[in-house]
Amino acid sequence: MATDTRGLIAPPAVRVRDLHRSFSESGGVLNGLDLDIAPGEFVALIGRSGTGKSTLLRALAGLDRDVAGYGEIEVPESVSVVFQDSRLLPWRRILDNVVLGVRGPDAAARGQQALSEVGLPGRERSWPFQLSGGEQQRVSLARSLVREPQLLLADEPFGALDALTRIRMHALLRKLCEAHKPAVLLVTHDVDEAVALSDRVIVLDAGVVRADVQVAGRSPVELRSFLLEELEIR
């Protein structure tokens, strides 16, 4: 359990209990899943394809209406989601994409500030098609940031990027998380990404948490091989 600066026990940012989700009679995708994420904690979620990672993320994001009643889900008020594709609206300029739906007289200034933070100052009036895939993902991070989320959900956000761009995005994401301190749940199929970025790694298997390990204090090499074994990749 996390403690705050006064040593008091802080309530978790995310609390999931006994979550079940199935899409057919043939069996469950999530089978009684429990998960806590502390405020400001960075958790990576790994698991083989089809194990329910996106299903869990969509449930936490409030994108799965049918999940109601199949367990308990508590998330903070302000939640942002980043997907593998940036999902920018092609007919809106970059700044408009960043501040879409953001209210207040300072929305544009906040959008500009977020674009600077992700390394895209001066691109406010560009169109999405004028940006590379990596730059579009930076915009999508800026769009999340500007909302100051208490919880950032990311579903394989760097999966479509080349290796070098991905490494740059890792550094950027770490920097942004240190500055803004949201709780993070990052879905990835990349064990190295999980170990490099997170405080804790969770392995999902058959719709439950199969392993839950703290990264601090462990050798990255040893942790990597443990996780690969949990994923049954030998």
Ligand SMILES: Nc1ncnc2c1ncn2[C@@H]1O[C@H](COP(=O)(O)OP(=O)(O)O)[C@@H](O)[C@H]1O
């Ligand atoms: N809306 C849906 N309708 C039917 N089946 C779905 C739906 N969403 C996910 N599934 C199924 O649930 C399983 C888990 O999917 P998903 O959560 O996307 O896996 P992962 O992200 O771990 O690869 C898969 O078998 C997938 O086909």
Ligand SMILES: [Mg+2]
């Ligand atoms: Mg998925």
